[in-house]
Amino acid sequence: MPKPTSYDPVLSSKASSFLIGLSRSKQRQVLRLLFQLSEFPSQLGDYSTRETDGREIQHLMVGDWHISFWADHAVRELRITELDEV
Numbered sequence: 001m002p003k004p005t006s007y008d009p010v011l012s013s014k015a016s017s018f019l020i021g022l023s024r025s026k027q028r029q030v031l032r033l034l035f036q037l038s039e040f041p042s043q044l045g046d047y048s049t050r051e052t053d054g055r056e057i058q059h060l061m062v063g064d065w066h067i068s069f070w071a072d073h074a075v076r077e078l079r080i081t082e083l084d085e086v
Contacts, residue, residue, distance in 0.1 A: 006039040007071065007078045015083045022085075030083065033062055038078040041071035057081060 011019065011034075019027055037043065037060070045058030045068075060067045068082035 006035070007041040007076045009034040009038045009080055010072075010077045011080045012082070015080045018083045026085075030065060033065060033067070034078075034080060037067065037069065041073070041076075041078050045069075061086065 019030060022030065043058070043060075045060040047059050049057050049059065051057060055070055057068050057070050060069070064085055066082070066084040066086050067080065069078055069080050071077075072079055
């Protein structure tokens with residue numbers, strides 16, 4: 001259960017499709033990671049990139065997972081743009 005001070009993780013359609021394709025045990029593992037990450041929405045990734053509109057996307061490697069995200073502070077959501085298994 002997320003802490004009341006954490007943000008809600010929100011997955012893009014691409015990230016959602018990837019998550020749905022995983023086994024149940026891997027889905028639980030990834031969801032646990034996303035909720036942990038949403039407790040610290042301003043966390044910097046291992047590296048960042050900029051979208052054409054100037055938005056900075058953080059990229060984080062956690063174990064076997066690559067997670068791309070940005071924090072939408074206005075609505076307290078952590079936007080997960082991409083998930084990949086490495």
